[in-house]
Amino acid sequence: MLRRHLFSLAAGAALALGLSGAVQAQDQFIVVQSTTSTQNSGLFDHILPIFQEKTGIEVRVVAVGTGQAIKNAENGDGDVLFVHAKAAEEKFVAEGHGLQRSDVMYNDFILVGPPNDPAGIAGTTDIVAALTKIAEAGATFASRGDDSGTHKAELKLWKEAGIDAAAASGDWYRETGSGMGATLNTGTAMGAYVLTDRATWISFGNKGEYQIAVEGDTRLFNQYGIILVNPAKHENVKAEAGQAFIDWVLSAEGQQAIADYKIDGQQLFFPNANG
Amino acid sequence: MFSFGDIMSEALVLILNWDRNLSEIVGLSLHVTLSAVLLSCLIGLPLGAMVGAFRFPGRGVMTVILNALMGLPPVVVGLFVYLMLSASGPFGPLQLLYTPAAMIIAQTILVTPIVAALTKQVVEDLHGEYAEQFASMGLRAHERVAALLWDARYSLMTVALAGFGRAVAEVGAVLIVGGNINHVTRVMTTTIALETSKGNLELALALGVVLLVLAVLVNAVVMALRASAVRAAYA
Amino acid sequence: MRDTVMDMTTAEVATRIPLLEARGLSFDAGGKRLIHDLSLSIPEGRRILIMGANGAGKSLLLRLLHGLLTPSAGQVLWQGQAPDEKARRAQAMVFQRPVMLRRSVLANLIFALSVHGVRGAERAAEAAHALELAGLSELARHPARVLSGGEQQRLALARALICKPRLLFLDEPTSSLDPASTQRIEDLINAAHARGVTIVMVTHDLGQAGRLGDEVIFMHAGRVAETGPTEQVLGRPRSEAARAWTQGRLYTGTTF
Numbered sequence: 001m002l003r004r005h006l007f008s009l010a011a012g013a014a015l016a017l018g019l020s021g022a023v024q025a026q027d028q029f030i031v032v033q034s035t036t037s038t039q040n041s042g043l044f045d046h047i048l049p050i051f052q053e054k055t056g057i058e059v060r061v062v063a064v065g066t067g068q069a070i071k072n073a074e075n076g077d078g079d080v081l082f083v084h085a086k087a088a089e090e091k092f093v094a095e096g097h098g099l100q101r102s103d104v105m106y107n108d109f110i111l112v113g114p115p116n117d118p119a120g121i122a123g124t125t126d127i128v129a130a131l132t133k134i135a136e137a138g139a140t141f142a143s144r145g146d147d148s149g150t151h152k153a154e155l156k157l158w159k160e161a162g163i164d165a166a167a168a169s170g171d172w173y174r175e176t177g178s179g180m181g182a183t184l185n186t187g188t189a190m191g192a193y194v195l196t197d198r199a200t201w202i203s204f205g206n207k208g209e210y211q212i213a214v215e216g217d218t219r220l221f222n223q224y225g226i227i228l229v230n231p232a233k234h235e236n237v238k239a240e241a242g243q244a245f246i247d248w249v250l251s252a253e254g255q256q257a258i259a260d261y262k263i264d265g266q267q268l269f270f271p272n273a274n275g
Numbered sequence: 276m277f278s279f280g281d282i283m284s285e286a287l288v289l290i291l292n293w294d295r296n297l298s299e300i301v302g303l304s305l306h307v308t309l310s311a312v313l314l315s316c317l318i319g320l321p322l323g324a325m326v327g328a329f330r331f332p333g334r335g336v337m338t339v340i341l342n343a344l345m346g347l348p349p350v351v352v353g354l355f356v357y358l359m360l361s362a363s364g365p366f367g368p369l370q371l372l373y374t375p376a377a378m379i380i381a382q383t384i385l386v387t388p389i390v391a392a393l394t395k396q397v398v399e400d401l402h403g404e405y406a407e408q409f410a411s412m413g414l415r416a417h418e419r420v421a422a423l424l425w426d427a428r429y430s431l432m433t434v435a436l437a438g439f440g441r442a443v444a445e446v447g448a449v450l451i452v453g454g455n456i457n458h459v460t461r462v463m464t465t466t467i468a469l470e471t472s473k474g475n476l477e478l479a480l481a482l483g484v485v486l487l488v489l490a491v492l493v494n495a496v497v498m499a500l501r502a503s504a505v506r507a508a509y510a
Numbered sequence: 511m512r513d514t515v516m517d518m519t520t521a522e523v524a525t526r527i528p529l530l531e532a533r534g535l536s537f538d539a540g541g542k543r544l545i546h547d548l549s550l551s552i553p554e555g556r557r558i559l560i561m562g563a564n565g566a567g568k569s570l571l572l573r574l575l576h577g578l579l580t581p582s583a584g585q586v587l588w589q590g591q592a593p594d595e596k597a598r599r600a601q602a603m604v605f606q607r608p609v610m611l612r613r614s615v616l617a618n619l620i621f622a623l624s625v626h627g628v629r630g631a632e633r634a635a636e637a638a639h640a641l642e643l644a645g646l647s648e649l650a651r652h653p654a655r656v657l658s659g660g661e662q663q664r665l666a667l668a669r670a671l672i673c674k675p676r677l678l679f680l681d682e683p684t685s686s687l688d689p690a691s692t693q694r695i696e697d698l699i700n701a702a703h704a705r706g707v708t709i710v711m712v713t714h715d716l717g718q719a720g721r722l723g724d725e726v727i728f729m730h731a732g733r734v735a736e737t738g739p740t741e742q743v744l745g746r747p748r749s750e751a752a753r754a755w756t757q758g759r760l761y762t763g764t765t766f
Contacts, residue, residue, distance in 0.1 A: 031373055031454075040473050061457065062454035074363075077362050077363075077372050180472070181471065181473050203473065204473065206475070207474070236362050
């Protein structure tokens with residue numbers, strides 16, 4: 001009696017695993033290692049159905065921090081890398097993990113802050129000056145602290161300002177070690193300034209009283225790049241389908257789809273593949 | 276800022292407007308979790324029963340290890356399974372990463388120690404009562420394990436439920452090995468994490484309420500089955 | 511009287527090997543010697559009672575003979591050989607408190623049959639027959655653990671007998687039962703004996719000893735104080751330990 005019982009359990013489990021495998025093998029798909037900013041903004045939900053309709057290729061997006069996305073791609077766990085940290089991307093290509101890198105689009109970073117504006121920087125446009133004032137005032141600043149593209153951009157700006165923010169870690173400089181959305185949730189709750197990409201901010205649902213403090217500085221430019229993972233290094237990489245996606249994203253049609261994505265009438269990403 | 280009334284009404288709206296997207300996520304959650312619990316029972320029940328019913332060298336060590344593994348951090352399990360299934364890992368050629376199968380494997384690793392350790396306790400108690408009778412009847416080792424598991428079946432339902440609770444609420448491991456890919460590996464918990472990161476806190480909490488309702492339903496069904504079966508065959 | 515434990519001559523032992531034999535059995539626990547260098551023979555087909563005061567070592571001896579405990583010294587022989595799997599399956603035991611599996615009455619019997627390798631088709635018929643003998647047919651589908659004490663013990667006895675053992679051990683099987691239930695158990699034991707099953711039973715009940723025992727092994731402080739036909743040991747005891755016990759006195763001496 002027990003044996004029969006166990007047998008049916010085993011059969012059920014085998015079926016369960018088998019089904020998962022079957023779903024996987026059914027359609028052609030690629031895995032894109034990308035960032036939370038593109039995912040959370042809703043951009044992929046807008047453009048991917050258009051691409052799939054046209055080519056029949058399903059795009060599966062793994063949205064993590066840029067650092068983790070690059071690491072995953074280095075391990076061959078993905079066909080395409082779509083992130084925003086130009087220096088790291090070029091290193092990725094130089095080390096042979098990926099083929100050619102292409103610009104896709106940009107948006108910009110903005111500094112958001114609490115309504116009482118403790119550093120007195122609201123409405124200014126010089127990001128380096130604003131960061132200096134934050135450090136001088138000891139106003140709370142919430143950093144991603146997760147080696148993401150946004151985090152890398154933020155560190156570059158502190159460097160330009162000549163401030164060793166890491167030295168104040170735990171004091172006014174708070175490293176959340178998490179994604180953009182989680183950092184915004186934490187930052188707004190503690191009244192901290194937060195550097196975020198505009199797309200995530202526009203679509204963020206928990207803004208509270210927060211406002212944009214600093215925007216418009218050219219140093220806040222946030223460039224996205226796309227790279228095919230090197231099939232010579234990882235034979236599981238679906239080079240053909242991956243390249244098809246890259247080609248489409250860079251094509252006039254793909255670029256238009258990116259430009260068309262708006263929230264509340266605001267365009268979130270600006271295509272610049274050929275620019 | 277938030278009121279629980281708002282959250283509950285949002286949860287109610289979610290349930291009333293039950294759409295395909297939600298079905299898909301709830302369905303995958305159940306598929307992954309129940310498969311993992313099933314596999315964990317296939318491994319953990321006999322394993323726990325053997326540790327509970329037999330004296331052998333290393334039994335104490337094994338008990339300590341099983342009990343300690345009950346507290347495995349999901350993120351650590353997720354990372355371990357990621358490294359195993361990664362294209363650069365030993366099982367890369369199976370191409371299981373970012374599939375429900377990977378999530379099932381990770382959760383099985385999380386749940387098996389729970390099932391085994393709790394089974395050991397249940398079976399040990401029962402074996403105390405049966406040991407002489409079984410020795411007298413000359414039961415072989417596998418017959419002893421099978422008989423103990425069968426006779427402990429109603430207590431073991433609760434053990435399986437404990438495993439289900441751990442699996443269904445888990446996010447760290449499935450996020451890493453599943454990748455939270457829309458329509459492929461997105462489950463209740465990873466959706467909640469995603470909506471939280473988007474700042475949609477009410478929606479995230481409402482999904483949490485749906486998850487809770489789901490867990491309550493599964494528990495209620497199992498306990499109802501147990502109650503009626505116990506009345507029929509136990510005492 | 512022939513074939514009693516004590517009266518067998520060396521020649522008879524040689525011509526007729528006992529079903530079960532203990533040679534120099536000792537058992538220690540917690541640094542104390544509980545069974546002392548004990549030897550005895552159980553010839554096939556007899557009804558043998560192990561009697562003695564509480565703590566005399568009766569239940570221990572039963573478990574040593576049945577192989578549930580491993581002796582600290584000495585050995586138990588089954589038909590002159592070290593017991594093997596076959597020997598173990600030719601023996602069965604009923605405990606003072608019946609161990610009921612968490613299954614139906616019928617399933618308890620089926621379980622014993624399946625352990626003994628009886629094929630599925632034959633199990634149902636055998637189980638139905640055993641239920642009938644035990645007077646439990648109407649309770650077949652009931653959970654075993656809701657039966658009364660007497661019914662549970664009858665089921666335990668039926669389960670022990672269903673695989674046709676040659677030797678049945680019983681450890682005070684009726685000590686917590688009322689007279690009517692005791693009577694039914696005794697009838698079942700006698701019926702089994704009539705079919706050729708050798709009986710070895712621990713009991714405190716003098717009346718039961720008279721009804722069921724061919725021979726008595728009287729124990730005191732881990733040793734055999736006296737053995738012989740029931741009416742002799744209980745009626746005209748030669749040892750001080752047995753005499754004291756039959757008269758309801760406490761005996762604490764170390765000589766018999």
